[in-house]
Every structure is written in structure tokens, then in C-alpha cells.
Amino acid sequence: xxxxxxxxxxxxxxxxxxxxxxxxxxxxxxxxxxxxxxxxxxxxxxxxxxxxxxxxxxxxxxxxxxxxxxxxxxxxxxxxxxxxxxxxxxxxxxxxxxxxxxxxxxxxxxxxxxxxxxxxxxxxxxxxxxxxxxxxxxxxxxxxxxxxxxxxxxxxxxxxxxxxxxxxxxxxxxxxxx
Amino acid sequence: xxxxxxxxxxxxxxxxxxxxxxxxxxxxxxxxxxxxxxxxxxxxxxxxxxxxxxxxxxxxxxxxxxxxxxxxxxxxxxxxxxxxxxxxxxxxxxxxxxxxxxxxxxxxxxxxxxxxxxxxxxxxxxxxxxxxxxxxxxxxxxxxxxxxxxxxxxxxxxxxxxxxxxxxxxxxxxxxxxxxxxxxxxxxxxxxxxxxxxxxxxxxxxxxxxxxxxxxxxxxxxxxxxxxxxxxxxxxxxxxxxxxxxxxxxxxxxxxxxxxxxxxxxxxxxxxxxxxxxxxxxxxxxxxxxxxxxxxxxxxxxxxxxxxxxxxxxxxxxxxxxxxxxxxxxxxxxxxxxxxxxxxxxxxx
Numbered sequence: 037x038x039x040x041x042x043x044x045x046x047x048x049x050x051x052x053x054x055x056x057x058x059x060x061x062x063x064x065x066x067x068x069x070x071x072x073x074x075x076x077x078x079x080x081x082x083x084x085x086x087x088x089x090x091x092x093x094x095x096x097x098x099x100x101x102x103x104x105x106x107x108x109x110x111x112x113x114x115x116x117x118x119x120x121x122x123x124x125x126x127x128x129x130x131x132x133x134x135x136x137x138x139x140x141x142x143x144x145x146x147x148x149x150x151x152x153x154x155x156x157x158x159x160x161x162x163x164x165x166x167x168x169x170x171x172x173x174x175x176x177x178x179x180x181x182x183x184x185x186x187x188x189x190x191x192x193x194x195x196x197x198x199x200x201x202x203x204x205x206x207x208x209x210x211x212x213x214x
Numbered sequence: 215x216x217x218x219x220x221x222x223x224x225x226x227x228x229x230x231x232x233x234x235x236x237x238x239x240x241x242x243x244x245x246x247x248x249x250x251x252x253x254x255x256x257x258x259x260x261x262x263x264x265x266x267x268x269x270x271x272x273x274x275x276x277x278x279x280x281x282x283x284x285x286x287x288x289x290x291x292x293x294x295x296x297x298x299x300x301x302x303x304x305x306x307x308x309x310x311x312x313x314x315x316x317x318x319x320x321x322x323x324x325x326x327x328x329x330x331x332x333x334x335x336x337x338x339x340x341x342x343x344x345x346x347x348x349x350x351x352x353x354x355x356x357x358x359x360x361x362x363x364x365x366x367x368x369x370x371x372x373x374x375x376x377x378x379x380x381x382x383x384x385x386x387x388x389x390x391x392x393x394x395x396x397x398x399x400x401x402x403x404x405x406x407x408x409x410x411x412x413x414x415x416x417x418x419x420x421x422x423x424x425x426x427x428x429x430x431x432x433x434x435x436x437x438x439x440x441x442x443x444x445x446x447x448x449x450x451x452x453x454x455x456x457x458x459x460x461x462x463x464x465x466x467x468x469x470x471x472x473x474x475x476x477x478x479x480x481x482x483x484x485x486x487x488x489x490x491x492x493x494x495x496x497x498x499x500x501x502x503x504x505x506x507x508x509x510x511x512x513x514x515x516x517x518x519x520x521x522x523x524x525x526x527x528x529x530x531x532x533x534x535x536x537x538x539x540x541x542x543x544x545x546x547x548x549x550x551x552x553x554x555x556x557x558x559x560x561x562x563x
Contacts, residue, residue, distance in 0.1 A: 058554025
């Protein structure tokens with residue numbers, strides 16, 4: 037079975053909200069700071085941001101349950117920035133993450149984004165390796181800034197391309213050609 | 215009372231635990247002095263606790279030990295653990311017979327040298343417990359036979375002792391205990407539906423405190439209510455709360471109520487509740503506590519307890535579940551389902 041992902045618009049997000057929050061909470065409980073320092077609720081998931089409902093995606097597992105999500109919005113400079121990406125533990129190694137990425141990439145291309153970006157905890161080398169396999173590169177200073185400015189509460193990024201959140205370092209990964 | 219006798223029941227956790235992350239660690243020597251000065255002099259809580267030390271890497275193991283280690287004769291019935299490196303933790307555990315959740319906060323405040331409180335209000339200390347007259351005892355026994363409280367479907371059977379302790383940090387949220395119970399009811403029903411278990415009566419034990427005001431003091435104050443969640447709407451639950459009286463101490467009433475004592479013993483596993491929920495509400499914003507994970511005692515047919523405590527920056531949901539019946543992953547899944555139901559509602563920060 038080839039997993040598929042699809043665009044997550046506002047209506048779908050509202051409909052799936054319980055499952056999305058529960059999945060986010062499960063991943064947080066299992067991974068701790070390697071995923072995030074705090075879970076998200078309605079306010080975070082449903083917050084309207086530029087381009088969010090045209091750049092986000094969700095995927096189902098074989099049993100029909102929510103298997104993962106990719107929540108992104110548009111940042112200045114044409115960046116499709118992923119704020120929150122999660123795949124259910126039981127759905128890992130089944131191509132769900134790649135399916136989410138392919139969908140997000142397609143949405144970003146359709147929205148004429150120039151690059152895709154996201155931040156990965158330094159405590160999560162597995163995720164960093166995954167994004168590198170997809171073509172992302174760890175960002176080097178000068179491309180950062182405009183990318184993830186922090187105005188949406190994602191944390192303020194310093195000039196050396198990391199953000200500090202709860203004492204942990206998050207590295208920024210960027211994909212320019214997609 | 216002899217400590218060992220209080221901690222011997224294999225199906226009821228004896229220790230309740232509060233794991234707090236704080237802005238600055240207290241000086242251990244001064245913390246001991248303060249605890250010594252505040253500790254009950256009548257010996258009811260055993261000797262003043264000493265301060266144990268931990269490093270951050272060991273916190274999970276030490277927390278587990280704080281919760282699951284038995285209280286031995288002659289030792290304090292309270293434990294205080296301090297981790298000073300990195301983000302400081304102060305962890306307080308106590309035998310439930312000497313402190314309730316607000317009592318743990320009192321011990322934490324004493325160790326920190328702060329007066330801590332929460333928005334939780336105790337019930338009237340003079341409010342009488344439910345009367346177990348023959349009529350009520352008979353009704354409960356009938357319930358136990360015909361419609362016992364639903365059990366949260368176990369996801370394993372193992373001989374492993376102790377409880378899993380899982381926590382979930384969420385954005386600080388303001389909600390009532392009734393709203394929390396609605397989320398719990400939804401999560402339990404979905405969990406059981408996913409396990410193919412027949413829909414049963416959800417009965418929840420709700421932790422309460424017999425404290426006259428919101429300033430907790432070191433000393434006993436435990437109370438609990440037993441509520442059916444067959445109509446899980448916040449307004450209905452609140453109405454029932456107002457109408458209910460607290461239950462007598464666990465297990466004592468029905469089991470001791472002649473002429474039904476024998477029947478009660480035979481039906482012990484079908485009496486009681488589905489799980490326990492204890493909400494310590496919202497901590498004062500002025501203190502140095504950044505986040506607090508409160509783990510009540512695992513309870514009821516399922517051996518599961520859900521705890522909740524909100525600080526200005528965090529709401530922390532916890533779940534404690536018997537290792538013999540649940541995997542750690544299962545416990546994490548269940549608390550995440552509660553979060554899914556709770557956090558999908560509009561939040562009042």
C-alpha cells in the first residue's frame with residue numbers, strides 16, 4: 037500500500053482536530069523535547085497564518101486513522117515554513133513522512149514558494165537525517181532570518197542558525213529546489 | 215499508625231507525587247530547616263523528610279522510585295528529591311494517608327521558602343461523608359452485580375509491579391474539573407471502543423480536599439467524590455457535584471457494612487470507580503514554580519489516575535497506570551486522547 041497525504045484545509049483541520057491534537061500529544065509524550073517543549077491545542081493548530089490552509093497536509097494510516105500531519109505557512113521571501121510535523125509512532129517506516137513531504141512540496145510549488153524550511157531539535161538526529169535524505173540542508177547563517185522570523189511565536193532565531201527553546205538547540209533545515 | 219500497614223495493598227498506590235520544575239533550586243540545608251519547623255510534631259507524618267539528590271539524567275528513574283517504593287516503618291512518610299543541575303526540579307512524594315495533592319504543594323512551598331497556593335477550593339471540612347445505610351449499600355451491591363463501573367481495557371497482562379508515570383505538557387489552559395471530566399469520559403469511551411470492549415457505566419472518583427481555604431498546609435485533607443458520567447455534559451456534572459457528598463475512606467464503608475460485608479468482599483473488584491481524576495487547578499502566578507506534574511494514586515477497577523495542575527506557563531496532564539495491565543505506550547496514548555478532547559475546545563489562558 038502506498039501511503040497518501042492530502043492538503044489540510046481549515047475545514048478538514050476542524051473536523052480532525054481531536055485526532056490531530058491527540059497525535060501531537062502522543063508524539064510529545066513519547067519523544068519529549070526532541071519533538072517539542074509543549075503540546076499544541078486548538079489555538080495553535082487553528083491559528084490562521086498566511087497560506088496555512090494551502091500549505092499544510094495530513095495523512096491516513098492503513099487502518100483509516102490519522103497517521104501524520106505537516107502544518108506550514110508562508111513566510112516572507114516565499115518560504116513555506118513547516119511549524120509542526122509529526123508521524124504516529126505505529127505508522128513510522130511506512131512512507132508516511134515521505135508522503136507528507138511530497139504533498140507539502142507539491143502544495144508549496146503550486147503556491148509558488150521559493151523554498152521550504154523547518155527546524156529540527158538537535159536532540160532528534162533521526163529527523164535531521166530524514167530531512168537530509170529528502171534534500172534539505174542545514175542552513176548556514178545568511179539565509180535564515182527572513183525565513184523564520186519568530187513573529188508567530190515559533191521562537192526567535194539567532195544569526196547562527198539555531199533557536200534555543202527550553203535550553204535545547206533547534207537547527208534550521210532549508211530546501212531550495214523542489 | 216504503622217507505616218508498613220498503610221502501604222501494603224497491592225492494588226492501590228500508596229504514594230502521591232508532585233514533580234515541579236522551578237526557576238531556582240532551594241538551598242538544601244535551609245529547605246530542611248524549614249521543613250523541620252513546619253513538620254507535624256505529633257508524629258502522624260513520621261519524621262521530617264530528608265532531601266535526596268538526583269542528577270537530571272536520573273530523574274525518570276528517581277521519580278519512578280519516589281512513586282513506587284514502599285514506605286518503611288520508622289521512615290518519613292514524605293520524600294523530597296532535589297535536582298539542581300540544568301533546569302532545577304523539586305519532587306515531593308508522600309503517603310496518601312498523610313497528605314493530599316494540596317498538601318504536596320504545601321511541602322513544595324515549604325522547601326522553596328514560598329507560600330504556594332492554587333485556585334482549588336477545599337470542601338467544607340464539616341461536610342459529612344455519604345451515609346452507608348442499608349438502602350444505599352444494597353443499591354451499590356446491586357450495581358456491582360448488574361452494572362459495575364466500566365473498566366478501561368488493559369492492553370497487556372504482566373506480572374510487573376508498580377505504576378507507569380506519564381506526563382504531557384500543554385499550553386496553560388483554564389478549565390473546570392467538570393470540563394476535564396468530559397474530556398476523560400470521551401477519551402475512555404474511545405479507548406474502550408477501539409479495544410472492542412462493551413460500553414459500560416463510567417464512574418469516576420474525583421479527588422477533593424477538606425481544606426478550609428486555598429492556602430495549603432502540611433497535613434491530611436483527602437476526600438473524594440464518586441460520580442457517574444452517563445451524561446457527560448459539564449453543567450450536568452457540576453450539578454451532581456453540588457448534590458453529592460464525599461465518600462468515606464476507600465473501601466471501608468461497604469466492606470464493613472453488615473449485613474453485606476461478605477458480598478462486598480466478593481464483589482470488591484466491581485465496586486468503586488472506573489478511574490480517579492484529581493485536578494489541582496491553577497497555581498498562583500507569583501511563585502517560582504514553572505511547571506508541576508501531579509501524580510495521584512492509581513485507583514479503581516482500572517488502576518488508573520489522571521492528574522492535572524496548571525501553572526502560569528503550562529498545564530500538565532499526567533496519567534498513572536498499573537504496569538500489570540498497561541504498557542507505557544498505552545498509558546501515553548490514553549493521556550494523549552484526553553488532551554485531544556480537552557485541548558480541542560477554545561482555551562481560556
